[in-house]
Amino acid sequence: MELELAHKTVIVTGGGSNIGRGISLAFARERVNLVIADIDEQQAGKTGAKAREAGAAETLVVKTDVSNWEQVQAMVRKTVDTFGRVDVLVNNVGWTVDRLFVEKPREEWEKEVQLNLWGMINCTRAVLDDMIAHKRGAIVSIGSDAGRMGEFREGVYAACKAGVIALSKTLAREVGKHGVRLNVVCPGTTMPSSAEDIGQTSMWAGSFLKGWNTPEMRERIARVYPLRRIGQPEDVAKAVVFLASDAASFVTGQTLSVSGGYTMM
């Protein structure tokens, strides 16, 4: 299959950890110019080094808080100044803490809205002018099955991910005539396999120390998935790379669950 991604410019937000790292490395293997926009510059730098080893044409790490509009605009400007344009944006940053709605402090809801929804709105808005001007672009956002069907202890997070899906569909209708496509990939549970794969700002920070990211816990979680395993960053990355590529040039406004059959719709 011809993906035609070599030397395209790809921004991955939250590329420093776990799924974002897997997505970054999958694009690196396609020899793209890779921009890793992450609030954790050190962890993003580690991904950048791995991406160069994996074959990225060029890599650029830009420390960015995706919830901050000025920082997002500056990150996109730096990308365009360095590589001339933006071909692909992957909105990967997301965050949640599982807790029942009535037990959750307001600060957690606010962080969920900022990182899952405002981050996606900011980054998407910031790249659209360039993509429309070039009559071409692909935006892949990372959703969640929680946003498709609701999930215990993930109320506001689910609402934000449903928002990511709805905004992607709306924009797919609005900007399709300019050659810009938007799609969403929804991972299932995808736990980092080593502490090295996450930084302090990852939602998994401390999970190894707290002792619940264990083989036994993974096995227990795997039982609710028809395919009887939890996800790996590479599972999600393959779907993202496909949707970003010319192989998916007639696919827009779609939501694809990569979650071992957890959600079927």
Ligand SMILES: NC(=O)c1ccc[n+]([C@@H]2O[C@H](COP(=O)([O-])OP(=O)(O)OC[C@H]3O[C@@H](n4cnc5c(N)ncnc54)[C@H](O)[C@@H]3O)[C@@H](O)[C@H]2O)c1
């Ligand atoms: N891992 C899962 O089980 C799972 C399941 C369903 C959906 N998802 C979604 O997949 C995506 C990635 O999940 P993950 O487990 O890899 O997350 P993660 O928490 O491990 O990594 C998130 C990355 O985003 C960065 N980040 C955090 N706040 C930021 C900010 N304000 N600005 C820029 N960067 C910031 C972190 O530094 C980190 O590198 C998220 O959107 C998440 O909601 C994950």
